[in-house]
Amino acid sequence: MGGRTAAVLAGLRRGGRFSTQVFAAIARDRILWRVAWRNVWRNGRRTGVVVTAIAVGIAGAVLSMAIQFGMVFQMVETAIATDLGHVQVHAPGFRDDPGLDHRLDDGGRAGGVALDELPQVAAWSPRVRASGLITSPRSSAGIQLIAIEPAREAAITVVSDSMVAGAYLDGDARRVLIGQALADRLHVKVGSKVVVSATDVHGDLAGEAFRVAGLYRTASLEMDRTTVFVRLSEGQKLLALGEAVSELVVRARDRKDAADLAAELGRRLGSEADVRTWRELAPLLVYFVDMFDQMAWIVYAAVFIAMAFGIANVLLMAVFERTREIGVMRSIGMNGQRVVGLVTLESVFLVLVGLAAGFALTGLGLFLLRDGIDLSRWAQGLNALGVSNTITPVLRPADVLAPVVVATITALLAGLWPAIRASRAQPADALRHV
Amino acid sequence: MAILEARGVHKVYETRGVETTAVNGVDLALEPGEFTVLYGPSGCGKTTLLNLLGALDEPTRGTVHLLGRDLGQLSSAALAQLRLHELGFIFQAYNLIPVLTARENVEFVMELQGVPAGDRKARSDAILAEVGLAEMADKRPLEMSGGQQQRVAVARAIVGRPAVVLADEPTANLDSHTASALLDLMLQLNRESGVTFLFSTHDPMVIEKARRRVRLLDGRIEADEREA
């Protein structure tokens, strides 16, 4: 047992010393670089095959990763832009029981004061949130009623920019905004009368007639079907809330600031309020994003494993075919380290050429897709996920780095084994090889 | 003292349980500056013996000494070092590095030896002129005739200033006129530089040119004659 360990250690030490000598040879002998580089171009067809395989593999994987991530990115953005914001403030207990019992009785004034002082805050707005029912002369539907301050809300969510008919909540009293999808279902249009009813803060049923001011359509079909907006004061009146609100929604200057902002706000507001980031507010979304990410990496890994085998196979052949030539080089005085250095350089050059081609192809793909991919044909399904008709690929540094690392390591490993074998055999045996 | 010496050298190949004795007890000593031919029918063991003498293979039995050093005692790194500095090889199939030009092939050895760039240039120019290929310096092997490639191989073998040049049937792929010219070139280099040459052949016309003739048969030395 101890002897075995010692043998393994000695082997590792030998391997380490050998690798150091290989790198020294590569660093010292410029001739190795010249021969290796020219060897890359020697068998045009083989180089073509490897380079194409690497290029297509990388461009395919990186682009599909970018598109998938673009989709996920958009899902998150949609959720944030239509409803979540980056951070929300509620009364303690709201998260477990999101009803009118848990409200900010001061109308969010304390939170507002704190928010106005925080530099990371881009905008904030108070909301009342309740579930209710909307009724038209022809139909009715369960809804999420959200009462907003139109101007403030417009700085946070996209509803004001998503109007497809009529107008955003303007000066007129007793107006509602509903989604296009809901309007279709209720058979109403701009100007139609609807009745919104809900249970008020005392537990009594309350109802009020409104006119449809406008119809919106967002990337989220779910929202378009269920969310109805009214003015804050009218919502408060309907629900007998006085000046109380359900939540403050906050938009940070940068999405990455959300956690810091929430922490700072939480410190300032103490136990009076429950401050949460979008991640905490939408755990399902986060879970979905993570899952998507993992799935993408599995696909990525599969592509790379396939690519690695391809590269390895070609490199093995390339070295094997040249056994005799390696024998010649050894007979005129190249030592094992130099032979391994040469073959390693050759493999790495080959893969680098492939990578260059791959990134050129990726760049071309990104350029062609710069205006996004139009998915309107499948958009119905995607809208349900909160993804719009057009997806813009998003490239992350890791997506670029991963193929470089994988391909280079593959090249090293795939080139190394036959090189070491070639450097170990008696030169005479290699010379006899045809 | 002999520059390269084989003592009781045997080489037995084993392929699928069948043993072939390719070299069967050879004693051979090359003196400095000798120009020796190793001849005999195909399969008599010429290539095997040259490989053993050139540190490209290990004898099954017996020893080979180069410049007084027992090759059997040396590490593979030390053997590579000896091949680089003390031995030159010429092969039947020329075996130039195909991606390098004539000059680069010649300079390759010197680069491995660590000769400074300026010296390399001067020496490769001189040797290419000597073998009559000054004009072909920037051509790659595939752009040259067989005779030209073999002359580059000769230049490559000698440019590193080895003690011994070993050539395994260097003229076998050449027509008789070119073969004769190549031999004359090797003889000339041998006279000028004093490098010891040992080459194998089965071409009678080429055998004529050597000053020492060693005949090999079935892995044994049958005859060893020196010209007076």
Ligand SMILES: Nc1ncnc2c1ncn2[C@@H]1O[C@H](COP(=O)(O)OP(=O)(O)O)[C@@H](O)[C@H]1O
């Ligand atoms: N690697 C090998 N394995 C088995 N037998 C071999 C091998 N190399 C040479 N031989 C045999 O050894 C003998 C001598 O071969 P070789 O040295 O090539 O002779 P020559 O060069 O004179 O033609 C032949 O019978 C040949 O078949």
Ligand SMILES: [Mg+2]
């Ligand atoms: Mg032979």
